[in-house]
Structure formats: structure tokens, C-alpha cells
Amino acid sequence: MDDFLKQFINPYYLQVLMLLGIYLIAALGLHLITGVTGQLSFGHAAFLSVGAYGAALLNIHLDLPFLLCLLAGGLLAALAGVFVGFPSMRLSGDYLGIATLGFCEIIRVVFMNLEITGGARGLAGIPRETNLLTVYILVILTIVTIYRLQNSRFGRALVAIREDEIAAECMGIRSIWYKVGAFAIGSFCAGVAGGLYAHMLQYLNPADFGFVRSFELLCFIVLGGLGSISGAILGTTILTLAPEMLRFSAEYRMMMYGTLMVAMMIFRPRGLLGGVDLRRLIRSSFRSRDRDTTTPAGG
């Protein structure tokens, strides 16, 4: 598959596009947790690493088919999500953020010290299975699933929790179940992304899954606009491609990247697509212009 594509796209773009797809899947998972449900999570990289190591180890030691490994990696991450979810759901806001940050560090240190994960030396010898087609089929699948989920009864309950948890409870929503559910689904996405990541790089090192990676993912969705799928996609796309695009500036690259982020936050404080409903925007441009059709979609 890759060889076929290499005739049309050069391998460098292929690599960047695959990485983008992988980040998209992970970011959409975080979008559900932080954007839709409003639960601040600094631990997304941990779920990514659980999925990555899970899938890679299953593939190396049990020789399972690739897609099964991805699924298992996702499920392991979801399990980890539930595992963190229950105790930490008593917390909210910044406090939850710190708890998830702690969890992220624990996972990293565990992988750093386990024998089977190769410890600090990292895990090498993972077969290369990820290709562009698999990644983008999964991206589309994730987008559709999250979109459907967000507009379902479950999704509306999540939004209700984000807007006012007490009011939501009064309406009969058991917020803890919904929050843990959101965590599980979000972590599942991260786990699948992790599996793809492992089978693309063919080498894993716990140092790659520190809190910096978590913050990076959080930046993707905040910059794109919290609570909006198109925002998460746009934010991820821009922030993944920007460092590559800015390579011409050599040493100033990361400075320009930072400037870009500051500028975007100044001009669009709620994120690029925060409060913008793309469907309504497109529809409204066809309709008469004097009617107000751009009521912000909250968040």
C-alpha cells in the first residue's frame, strides 16, 4: 500500500500526513473528554502510551493481526481510562487536571521500569504496519463516531454536565457514569492512535509520552476551539503542520510556532472555530443575510 502511494506522494509528506492522522484520532478523543464533557485532562499522553505499548507488545509476543492489536490497545487504554476515571471523578476543574497529570507520570515511570517494555532503553523491533489508508479510514470512522455520539442522548448529557453539573444531576443524569463513559471512549481513541503510532515509528520510548505530549494535544483542541469537532481537526492540522512548514526558519522555528499560538489566542480567544457552527455558517451564507443565524453553539 505504502509503496503504491509513494509513486504519487513523496515519503516525507506521507510520514507527516500519517502523523497528522494519528494526532487527529488522539485529539478527537480528548475533544470528547475536555471539549464536550468539560473535564480537564492532562493525562492524554498516558492513554496514548498504554495503547502504543499494548498493541506493540501483543504484536511482538503473540503475533496477533495488526487490527486486532489496535483494538486491544484501544481497549486497554479505555480500561485505564475507567481506572483513572472512577477515583478522579470526585474532582473537577484544575484539581482533576492535576490528578490526571499525576496519572500520566505514573504510567510513564511504570513503562520506564518494566522489563517487558524494554525500560528506559525503549521498545524496538515493532513491525511497520501502519499505512496512510488505515490511518485515514480510522480518522473518518472516529470523526463520524464522535459526531454521532455528540448529537445523541449520551452526547447531550455530556454537554449538560459541562454547562452545569448540578443542573444536569437535577435533570436525572448520573454524571459520574457519563463522565467515566466519556473518559473511556476518549481513552479508547487515544489507545488506537497509540497503536498506530507504535507501528509507524517501530520504536517506543517512555520519554515520548511525558506531560509535554499531553499539553500538546490539549493545545490542539483549545486552539481549534473547545467543543467543536471541526475546531479540533483544524487545530490539530495547523499545529502539526506548522512546525514542518516553518522549517525554512531553522533556529527560529519554535519561536515562530510560539508566536503563532499567541497570535491565534489573541485574535480568537475561544479558539479558531470556538462558537462557530460550520453547518449553520454554510447554510446561512446561502440564506438571506439579514437574519441572525450564527448563535454561538456554546462552549
Add this chain to the structure above:
Amino acid sequence: MYRKTKLTAVAVIVTLLFLFGIITGCGGGNTGVQEDTIKIGFLGAKTGGHAAYGIPTLNGMKLAVEDINAAGGLLGQQVVIIEDDHRSQSSEGATVTQKLITQGVVAIVGDPTTGITKIAAEIAQGAGVVLVSAGAVGEGVVEIGDYIYRDTLLDKLAAPVVTKYLKEELGWEKVALVTSTNNDYSVGLSELFRTSLDEYGMEIVAEQSIQDGDQNFSAQVTALSKKEFDGIIFTGYYTEGGLFMKEVRAQGLDQVMVGGDGLLASVLWELGEDAVEGSMVYTGFAADPEGATGKTLEFINKYQEKYGELPDMFAAQGYDAVMLIADAIKAAESADPAKFKETLRQTTNWEGVSGTITFGPDREPIKSPVYLLEVKDGGWAIKAVLPVEI
């Protein structure tokens, strides 16, 4: 409200333009393959945690390319370095490797760390581009494929040489071995020392475990103080090394410590002060303007002139990596990686600035000599230059 619609529309247009910019920007980065130059890629970090290894490597490479071009180039063509920065991140390491290959490099020098070298090696092997790592010392690097090489001093060669020196020149018979158990490098090196100590009939009278990050070593040193031994073999890093020796002196012991290049940093005496005086560290390269001769001296002088500092191990190995590739291309009379990887493999007793290199049957480098350094008045002094016998 009408204004708001307009505003969002503008925002969307701006972002679309930005996206367009990204796409065209990416396109501009691809310069295509030019026929009149031979391109060698630099893979390493210029920013981030590993920049201290990446920058000297690149400096050494640049010096090598200058020397090659001043002597008329390679096969009548000029050599250029294609450089890029991966910010010490694995995922970007893969992207940069792909980018270098897309830009038509025939060989890549890098990465200085074992982890990213493994990622890059898989890609380079798949694309049929030679990769010479000027820093990776971990296991499982050249096993990735026949396009992958490294020019570093391996601990499995250095440990026996150093052990032999300790026994024959310094007359050590009994040693204490200290291992940092949460440091893979330390655990591996202790294992190598155990084997070579056994081989030379030396006895480990005491073994102690520490952890990276420990501050207080009084328990371990107290245990050591009850034994009699000639010296301490310490396989951990410089921070713990400095503090450990301080405790050793505080408890009135007078033995010195020997360790690998994990101890090679000025932090060692900044923390250990007088206590590490006389402690020994082995390494693959040390710049010694007084003792060096020939090629090495010339390299040290040129480097100092150009960058205003003495070259370190990474700089020397970066220089040698480029020269190794250049000589292989010359011998093969072709810049085709599939051809010159064969001549690279036949490299025997090749004289570089960091020593003599031979690629063994397993394509691992056999490198001589080993530099044994000693801490003297808060600085490094070369104690011995030990040849490695094949």
C-alpha cells in the same frame, strides 16, 4: 449580528489561506535531487534535551565537508550537508529522516542517541540509504540492517581494556562494584565489568546498589568501609558519582573510582570537589592538544580555530563519520548507497581523528584506542591511551 457573521467568515477565510500556505510551504521545502553535489544528511537535535550532542556532531561534520571540498570534492563533485532539527523528539526524528531521504541524501550521519537512531535506521534501511550513527552505543542498532553503521567506542570493547590496565598497570586485585539499578546503562556496564574482572582474575569483594536520583549514600559506603579493596568501579552517572565519592571521603576511605563515559561531565568535580580527585573515566575521544599527533592534532587545531573551543567526542565522531562515508564512496567510485555500503563494510584499520576503526564481521565498530582520563585539579587529564587489540 450581521457584523459577527462577517467576522467569522473572515476568520474561516484566513484559516483556509493559512492551510493553503502550509500546503504550498511544504511543497517549497522539496528541492529535488541535483546531480552535481553529493548530499550527506545530518540527523540530530539542534534544540531540546539532546542539543548538547547534536550541535558538536554537526560542527564536526561541517569541518569534514570543508576539508573534503578544499581537497577537490568527491568524485569531482562538491559535498554538501543537508541539516535539520528534530527537537530531540522521536516522532520528528522519523519525519526528519524521511525528509532528508526525499532531498536525495546518499548517507545520513546521526542520531547521537540510540533511541532515535533505531527509528531512523528502520527508515534508512527501507529506503536504501547508508546511516552512520556518531553516538549510539546501545544494543540492537547495526542489527537493523546492512546499511546501518556506527563509529562509536562500545563498552563491551572498552571494559576489558580498562580492566586489564587496572590489573597490570595499577596492580588492583580486589574491587568494589557500584551499580545504579534504575539506570540501564549502568546495569549493562556492570555486567560487562563483571565478565572482564572474572577474566583477569580480579575479585569483587563488595557490591552495592544505588538509584539514579539518590542523594545520600552513607548506608552503601558504610557497607563498603568494612571490606578491603583497591578501588571502586562505579558504572552510574556523574551526579551520583560525585556525591558517592564525597561520602567515601567523608567516611575516611582513600580509594579512587573508575567509570565509563556516564561520568564524563564537569558536574563530577563540581559536586565531588576534592573527593573525585584521581578518579578515572574512560572515553572514545579526548582532545589533548599537547599529546595528539598527525590528523588528530590538525583536527583539534582547526576545530578550535573555527568554533573557539576544544572538540568533544561527538564532534570527533561526527567528523570521522563523514570521512568514513567519503572514503567508502571514493573506494567504490560511486555515490550509490547500495555500492558504497559494501566498501564501507570492508573498512579495516581506518585512521580517523578519534582513533582507528575496523568494522568487524558483525559490522560493529572495533575502535582503538580507549582514552583513560583522570580528574586533576578540577579538570580532565589524560592518564593513559590504551590500545584495543582485535
